[in-house]
Amino acid sequence: MRTDLAASYGEERLPRYTSYPTAPHFSSAIGADTYARWLSELPAGASASLYLHVPFCREMCWYCGCHTQIVRRDGLIAAYQRTLRSEIAEVAKTIGRRIKVEHIHFGGGTPTIMAPEAFAELMAAMRHSFFVLPSAEIAVEIDPRTLTTEMVEAMRLSGVNRASLGVQSFDPVVQRAINRVQSYEQTASVVDMLRQAGIAGINFDLIYGLPHQTVASCLDTVRRALELGPDRFSVFGYAHVPAFKKHQRMINEAALPDGLARHDQACAIANALKEAGYVQIGLDHFARPDDAMAVAFEERTLRRNFQGYTTDKGEVLIGFGASAIGHLPQGYVQNEVQIGAYAQSITSGRLATAKGYGLTDDDRLRADIIERIMCEFSADLGDICARHGAEPKAMLQSASRLKPLISDGVVKLDGDRLAVANDSRFLVRSVAAAFDAHLDPGKQLHSRAV
Template identity: 55%
Template sequence: MNADIIRRYGESRLPRYTSYPTAPRFSTSIGAGTYRDWLMSIPQNDPVSLYLHVPFCRSMCWYCGCHTTITQKDAPILDYLTILKQEIRSVGKAMGGRQSVSDIHFGGGTPTIMTPTEFLDLTATLAATFGISSATEVAIEIDPRTLTLEMAEALGEAGITRASLGVQSFDPKVQKAINRIQSAEQTATALYHLRKAGAKSVNFDLIYGLPHQTVESAIETARVAAAMRPDRFAVFGYAHVPSFKKHQRLIDAAALGDAHERHAQAEAIAIALCEAGYRRIGLDHFALPEDTLSIAADNQTLHRNFQGYTTDNASTLIGFGSSAIGRFAEGYAQNDVAIGRYANLISSGELATSKGYRLTLEDRIRGWIIERLMCDFQLDFGAMPEGFELSHESIGEANSRLRTLVEEGIVSWRGDVLRVETEHRFLVRTVASCFDAYLGETGRTHATAA
């Protein structure tokens, strides 16, 4: 690998492109009234996806980039769940019918911070409001350190089909530096209980670029985790943005590796997982060959949303909870981030939308291009959907940023097909950014490209 390319491109800060435009482009021009109109316009025969945000944890992991609150008391969680159920009923009423649901995702925070009874009550509210069937995929994010047997059994009773377990690193030195002590035994026990409860697919999250992390410790973590045989892995680069996430100031920046070290760790993890029988999917996911994520990648039907790579192809995503983002044909709508303001709006009978974005045709075109590049590492401009056209300045020789990547050998043209070269796929976000019309406008700090 060209060290100069890693240095110049790997240290640039770019969006992860889980949406386009990205969240910093959202504005307060989109409010509750617009959101209600969008809910009412969803075609009744189109299945939707649901995302529920539970923003509570028992302790703070210092690397965390999520919207979450630390609480040792149960009362704030119970109050929040009451409001969350009220929001579910309000949204269902605005939609005017029991819309069928293809996918549900519980994120956070730690969604399993609620008790089994509370979780089953929440899922009962969803079932009473939406059309949920045995075919609905239900996924949840889990902290293995706090998952109880009773909660695992409740997840099975609720029909959970997929679970994502945070692992990050098994290196004790790294764990101490990020305030997350978690043994391999705890992780294996959680996996066992989830399998027994009926989870068909389990994902492990790993992170590279953490303080004191080395190539050797990254490989060891990958090997130990792979021996447990989860169906998928998501392998993310740590994004150190202490100006945005104040608790990250507790991490010693001097203990973080540079772009070369981060790239070496990422590639070492990838090699270890591939040697263990996993297939590389997109930028940062790995899956067993028989997993639906692998099949979607083969068929070029992979998608990318706020949870990363997914097989979910619903055109509408409805977000519930503070900070949750919904995606509609017309654009994006985000709930108020502050739990108090979110709760006050919902309890007063309002929807909690505080900002969003209305898509233009050009946004849809650029979003489609970026998603296909992120998922397939190539794009046939001659096979774009009908009505999708971009000016000459956006593609081909007139796109100066893209032209530079061609000259560097990072991408190549083969007729109308733009391809990211295999050895440079870790820079796919750099390639995607060539089609981002808003790059650099907001001043928001993003993660490094490698």
């Protein structure tokens, strides 16, 4: 990997492209009535994935970029769970039939903050309203510091088969600087509990670019994490946006590594995981060679959605909960971000859609190109444009940001086929951004490119 390119491109703030167009371009022109119509128009053979957002935590991690709030009273969580059940019923009624579900993902916040019986009731509600396939992947994000044996049992009985554990860093200095003190022993104990319960799919989340983090501390975290043998790793660069996430102001900016240091940390983590036998997948995921995600990467069927890289092939993602985003063939929808406004809409018998985006033909074309670049580090523009009735030459001419990337050797163009150079793959977001017709470089809405 080339440090000269990291210096040239690394400071630019770009989307992670978990959607196209990205969420800042959603507008209130898309509301509950539009969402209801889109749901009612879903094709008869459509299958869906479900995402449930649980926006509560016991304490705030200062690096967090999620929509969440600190809660001490369990009554608030119980009331929110009842609202989720009502929303599930309302969405199913609007669709008008039990559609197939192949993936369910609980995100947060901390989904396992719910009472075990409440979690089981939510799963039962989804199985009642949707046809959850026996082979469905059911995944839950977990904070190892608060997981109980009772919740693990509820997850087992509910059919959960994948758990994503927040690790971030095992360095105690870094942990104190981000207000997330989590011992290796806590993490190891949770992994053991999950495996004993038959929840075999284990993911770890790691972060680089945190305060006081060094290449040495990153490598030590990787070494200790590998001892626990997770199937997948997600490795993210910390996005410091204190103007949007006020709790990030608690982080000492002077202790944050610069762009080149972040680049070195990312490379060190990637190299260590690859040396351990993991396959690097796209921008920031790693998986064992026999894992379904690695297989999808090899077979070029990998997809990208709001949870990152996924094996989910469906065109319908239904989001439940405050701030949750959904993706339908017609476009994107997002629920009210504030929990009170979300709950008021649902308890009034309305969908909670606050904003969204209706896709144009050009959006769909660009979304396909960007997804292939993000998933495969390449894109056959001739094939993709042909499917959309477009001309690859016109698309390349519109991508003015591509020219310097080609000149710098980041991108290689062979006819209509574009490929990111192997030593420049860390700049895949910069390449994807060349096809983003909505990108406003002047707005600091995203994380650094490196």
